[in-house]
Amino acid sequence: MKKIMTMAAAAGMLLVFSACGAKPAATPEAAPAAASGSGQQVQLVATNYKFDKTEYKVKAGEEVTFSLQNKEGLHAVTINGLKVELSNQKKTATIKPDKPGSYDIICSQPCGPGHAMMTAKLIVE
Numbered sequence: 001m002k003k004i005m006t007m008a009a010a011a012g013m014l015l016v017f018s019a020c021g022a023k024p025a026a027t028p029e030a031a032p033a034a035a036s037g038s039g040q041q042v043q044l045v046a047t048n049y050k051f052d053k054t055e056y057k058v059k060a061g062e063e064v065t066f067s068l069q070n071k072e073g074l075h076a077v078t079i080n081g082l083k084v085e086l087s088n089q090k091k092t093a094t095i096k097p098d099k100p101g102s103y104d105i106i107c108s109q110p111c112g113p114g115h116a117m118m119t120a121k122l123i124v125e
């Protein structure tokens with residue numbers, strides 16, 4: 001009898017732990033803005049053959065962290081004029097853009113027939 005009680009208690013503990021474990025994993029997805037540290041975050045999601053947005057906006061004079069997610073295909077990113085290079089080897093980069101303007105975001109890895117069209121803009125305002 002004592003053995004069964006111990007097992008029941010252990011099973012109960014497991015349930016509690018797994019319930020707790022599921023919570024932190026779900027929270028960042030629900031509130032990405034709150035989960036990030038200081039500074040602006042720009043995530044570039046790449047598929048064949050485009051980025052998830054045609055235009056990304058950030059504020060000048062504040063740090064911004066860029067990150068690349070290759071959702072489909074293998075792509076890399078260069079932001080002309082801002083020394084930002086992203087790839088599967090180096091998925092994030094943090095810079096502080098000082099000059100407002102429009103910068104070209106291009107795919108810097110030959111990825112297929114749509115490679116040349118794979119562009120977007122970064123607007124620093």
Ligand SMILES: [Cu+2]
Nearest residue numbers: 075107111118
């Ligand atoms: Cu590409």
